[in-house]
Amino acid sequence: MPDSTQNINDSEISLENSLRRVLQGEKEAFEVVVRQFERPLRAWLAVQSPPGIDVDEIAQQTFIAAYTRLEEYKPGTNFAAWMFTIARYQLMTETTRLRRIADYHSRYAPELFQREFDRHADEPPEMWLVRVESLQKCLESLGDSLRQYVNWRYREEIPLEEMARRSNRSVTAVKKQLWQIRQKLQQCVEQRISKKQRTIS
Amino acid sequence: MTNLPPDLEKRFTELWTDYLEGDLEDSGRDELRKMLSAHESLQKQAIDLFRTHRLLGFIAIEDPSGNSQFVQDTMARLPEDSETFTRKVLENLDSRLPLSYRDISQETSQSRTLRKLVGGSGWIVAALLILILPFIWFNANQQENLSVGAGAQKPAGDVRFKNLSQAQFFGELSPRSESLLTQKREYVLLSGLVELAFPKGASAIIEGPAIFRVLTDECLALDVGQCSVHAPDGAEGFRIDTPVTRVVDRGTRFVVNVSETSETEVHVVEGIADIYRHADEQLQKSSADKNKRPLTEVSEDETFELRLRDQEAYRLNEDTKFVAEPATFNPLIYRSKLPDRVVSYSATKNADGKAEFLTDVTVQRGGKILRYPVEKIIPVEVTYFKAAPGIDNNGHFAGGPTLSNSRINLLSDRALNTGVINPGGSLTPLVSDPVLQTLAGEPEASTPGLALKFQTPVKNGPGPDIVLFELQTFSNPPEGDRFHISPLKFSPGRKSHTIQTYDLSISSPECLELTQFHLYSFDKNIASLNDLQITECANKPIRLKFLALAVGIDLSALGYLPGEEVEEIFIQDAQDDQNIVDPVFVGGLP
Numbered sequence: 001m002p003d004s005t006q007n008i009n010d011s012e013i014s015l016e017n018s019l020r021r022v023l024q025g026e027k028e029a030f031e032v033v034v035r036q037f038e039r040p041l042r043a044w045l046a047v048q049s050p051p052g053i054d055v056d057e058i059a060q061q062t063f064i065a066a067y068t069r070l071e072e073y074k075p076g077t078n079f080a081a082w083m084f085t086i087a088r089y090q091l092m093t094e095t096t097r098l099r100r101i102a103d104y105h106s107r108y109a110p111e112l113f114q115r116e117f118d119r120h121a122d123e124p125p126e127m128w129l130v131r132v133e134s135l136q137k138c139l140e141s142l143g144d145s146l147r148q149y150v151n152w153r154y155r156e157e158i159p160l161e162e163m164a165r166r167s168n169r170s171v172t173a174v175k176k177q178l179w180q181i182r183q184k185l186q187q188c189v190e191q192r193i194s195k196k197q198r199t200i201s
Numbered sequence: 202m203t204n205l206p207p208d209l210e211k212r213f214t215e216l217w218t219d220y221l222e223g224d225l226e227d228s229g230r231d232e233l234r235k236m237l238s239a240h241e242s243l244q245k246q247a248i249d250l251f252r253t254h255r256l257l258g259f260i261a262i263e264d265p266s267g268n269s270q271f272v273q274d275t276m277a278r279l280p281e282d283s284e285t286f287t288r289k290v291l292e293n294l295d296s297r298l299p300l301s302y303r304d305i306s307q308e309t310s311q312s313r314t315l316r317k318l319v320g321g322s323g324w325i326v327a328a329l330l331i332l333i334l335p336f337i338w339f340n341a342n343q344q345e346n347l348s349v350g351a352g353a354q355k356p357a358g359d360v361r362f363k364n365l366s367q368a369q370f371f372g373e374l375s376p377r378s379e380s381l382l383t384q385k386r387e388y389v390l391l392s393g394l395v396e397l398a399f400p401k402g403a404s405a406i407i408e409g410p411a412i413f414r415v416l417t418d419e420c421l422a423l424d425v426g427q428c429s430v431h432a433p434d435g436a437e438g439f440r441i442d443t444p445v446t447r448v449v450d451r452g453t454r455f456v457v458n459v460s461e462t463s464e465t466e467v468h469v470v471e472g473i474a475d476i477y478r479h480a481d482e483q484l485q486k487s488s489a490d491k492n493k494r495p496l497t498e499v500s501e502d503e504t505f506e507l508r509l510r511d512q513e514a515y516r517l518n519e520d521t522k523f524v525a526e527p528a529t530f531n532p533l534i535y536r537s538k539l540p541d542r543v544v545s546y547s548a549t550k551n552a553d554g555k556a557e558f559l560t561d562v563t564v565q566r567g568g569k570i571l572r573y574p575v576e577k578i579i580p581v582e583v584t585y586f587k588a589a590p591g592i593d594n595n596g597h598f599a600g601g602p603t604l605s606n607s608r609i610n611l612l613s614d615r616a617l618n619t620g621v622i623n624p625g626g627s628l629t630p631l632v633s634d635p636v637l638q639t640l641a642g643e644p645e646a647s648t649p650g651l652a653l654k655f656q657t658p659v660k661n662g663p664g665p666d667i668v669l670f671e672l673q674t675f676s677n678p679p680e681g682d683r684f685h686i687s688p689l690k691f692s693p694g695r696k697s698h699t700i701q702t703y704d705l706s707i708s709s710p711e712c713l714e715l716t717q718f719h720l721y722s723f724d725k726n727i728a729s730l731n732d733l734q735i736t737e738c739a740n741k742p743i744r745l746k747f748l749a750l751a752v753g754i755d756l757s758a759l760g761y762l763p764g765e766e767v768e769e770i771f772i773q774d775a776q777d778d779q780n781i782v783d784p785v786f787v788g789g790l791p
Contacts, residue, residue: 027279034272039263042271046259047252055259060275065372067279077746081676089372093391096410128256135256154261160222175218182221186253 015079022070030067037063037080041087043128049091052098062087130196131189138188146181153178205240212236213243221254358384359400360415365709366539367702368393368409369679377710378544382415390426392702394539397421403436403450405429406536416442427458429536445519447477455509456535466528468514470535476515478505478523541565541664542704543753545711548617556713556749558615559670559786564753566790567663575615578668579659579789583609584769585637585652588727589625589776596722597623597733599672599785602740604721609734612653612784617670617749618718620785621733625649626774630685630697635771647728650773651784652689658766659789665753667770670786671703672715672747679707681750683775684782688759688767695760699775703752712748719743749785 015036021029041062045055066073066083073082139147152163164171205213216233219225225233237244360382368375371389382388382397390409397405400418407413411426421428422442432439432450440449444463448455453472459465467476505523509515514528544563548556563572586609588597598604600611600619611619626649635648659666671682681703688695705712721738756767767789774781 028276030279031272031276034275038271038275043256043259046255049255051251055255056271059271060278063275064278064280069372074746078676081674081745085675085679086372093371096391132256132260135253136260139257139260150257150261154257160224175222176214178222179214179218182250182253182257185257186249189253 016075019070019073019075019079022067027067030063033066033079034063037083039132040080040126040129041083043132044084045087045091047128047131050095050098053091053094058087058090058094061090065090130193134189134192134196135185137192138185141188142181142185146177146184149174149177149181205242209236209240213246217247217250221251358382358415358418360384360418361398362395363398363404364396364539364544366394366542367680367704367706368395369706369708374708374710384415384417387412387414394536396539399436399439401436401439402434403430403432403439405431405441406539408536423457423459425459425461427456427534429456429534430454431537445478445523446517449475449477451475451508454535454537458534462518464516464518466514466516467509468528468530468532468534469509469511470532471511474509476505476507476509476517476525478517478519538568539565541567541753541755543665543668543751544570545705546670546713546749546751548713548749551716553716555716556617557716559617562668562751562788564665564668564790566665573790575788577791579655579657579791580613581653581655581787581789583612583621583651583730584654585635585650585771586621586727586730586733587625587647587649588623589649589774589781590726592723592726593623593781594722595623595781596720596738597621597727598721598738599718599743599783600721602719602742604738604740608721609730612787615786617713617785618672618715618747620672620783621651622672622720622783622785623781624651624772624774624784626684626776626781628776630699631687631691631771631773632697633691635687635689648771648773650771652769652771653787654769655767655789657789658768659756661756661761661763661765661767662790663763664755665790666756666767667754667787667789668751669700669754669772669784670749670751671783672718672785673707673750673783674745674747675707677707677780678778681706681752682780682782683777685773685775686754686759687771687773688761689769689771698754698758700752700754703750705751707748707750709750712750715747715749717742717744718747 014032018029018032022033038059042055042059045053045058049055049058062083065086069086073079139150142150149163149167152158152166158166160171160174164174167174169177212232213236216225216229216236219229220233237247358381362376362378362380362382364378365375369391370376371391375393376382390407390411390413392409394406394408397407397415399405399421403419405421406429407423408427411428412424413426413428414422414424416422419436419438420440420442424444428441430439430441430450431454432452434452437450437452440447441457442448443457443459443465446465446467448457448467451473453474454470455472455474456468456470457465458468467474505525507515507525512530512532514530515525516528517523517525542565544565546562547560549558549560551557559575561572561574562578563570565571586597598608598611598620599622600608609621612621631648635650635652636646637648637652667686673681680701683699683701685697685699687697719740719742721740723732723736723738725732725736727733727736756765757763759767759770761767772782772784772787
């Protein structure tokens, strides 16, 4: 415990120092901010964004807006909360814009789960980092053959037909396999998180 | 897993996989929509899988060495200095416009420029719009800030924000009422309403979402949104510019509505208004026969002018051709005033300069602005409390460094940093009396929430009859924590009402920052008022910045008749997110 407390304090001090330097005109000091927050911000945006949103674009816009408006930030207060408020606005604006585009609804059908999205809109960003870490562990525990599907689908982004060809299976079978993998990972993440919560309590 | 029939589960698996893979056809989408509407468990499963899908995508592109590429790309996009950057972007955009268009936009119409581009180039430019919108705001804001220091660019003119109601602006706090607008600066109103007052007496109520600029003391540019104008005697000649038209007032009340495609509708409620094609500016000075009706389509070399009278409406658009056609007159869209609401409040200041005790509340009731000293406001007493199942880590009291024996009275005092917080609730509002007493051994049968009794009955008058304040910080929903308010005793006609947005939200400059307070948490679930009163609790000081948000509640919204008296109400959190309502002051207006 003392070590992690020390780390948090060091990190906060380093962040505040960097922010002060940025305000004094040292643009490069903002890199500390980007490095510290890019992961939680992108993870948060990945799960909070409806389909069709370019998460990295919104993340970059958030950093740029935070940089250009840094004078409005009150030193010593919660910088993360301030920046996530900006992110929330950026996401809201982009979502509103997309919804007004004629074929957005027919392409992505965002209304299918809008209510669930709205219900979870205020979940704390740090929660999603825990989920990312759990998912990484769960991925590692997958067998090589199943992990191959994940790599094809998410890293190489190859079409389903090509995945079917490579695995010598039908497209339908590949889809079913992907469904099972996602579900397995989902269950694994839930188990890890609940185990972690039990350990803490 | 769900307890659904295997066939249904199988079909859902197929459809949702097709959705995630981008293979879902129209018929499948309809089937999926019906399926999700009918089965809440499938909705949850769908969103969980969608999020796992998104996180897998996130992990796949993550660079174990720390995402250097993303960091580098972001750093490369930071402006050298913000003003130079904004100017360069806008200059670049402007240079891409046709010369004729640039000539027309002598008034530095940024939004019109952007609109033109969006119309012409589709997605790519739309993305560019999103990219630069914050900088347009920032540029304008910087100019405003600079003007204070340098005295070089003071807000020219004398157009003011007269009133604001739940106004949320893009990327900035709402301005104060009576503050001056900066001429030619673009204002992006995301939601809510603002009323602008022009020096010669004209007033304009703009409804969000809207983009607007004040061009002169007698001219408002409305690029998107709806605006109700009243120009009394002496304000004739006041005009509204839209991307395709110029509407000149001749002593009237009218409404202008501009859609995202620039289609403009004008409805004249009273008096006369003249409409010109935006490009035909010279016509405003002529006095041609304005009674003639225009052609439905007007070619480039024809001019357009139209005089609209009482209860007439026209729709105008310009794509390849300028088109004007009569529209159905709708008097209901005209807005003569902002909604009744809490306008502002005052409080005593603690030694740290931050707010502590409420001193008065200013409310618009029945269109009249009224100020109520706190001594006149009818206080409440907590008569029932039940939290949501489980333990709320933020506790159920906000208070000082210690709690007195009468801790439940923290909601009855005038302090804005003390209250009975985080009551239980329900996603759906009550439709019948809350259950406040249960048989022994059945505590779950009672209704989660908070019952309040007024010291003397509150009469249902015009506009808000009750004011509620809650404490809120910046990481919470900026519009306030949603809650339901219900009669304690239902009868025919009575109903629950849900507060979605507070009158004074976190972006309202009228909201005051609160002095420090403490939160009191419990290590067991608080299922009754007795639990709340006697259970031992732990105290932690709160150092984050908190504001007091406020909302007015009209008893008519709960189905009470005008003049009817109300003794008790029931409050439930809306349970739509993790943020629970935190009442710190509730009072009835005399």
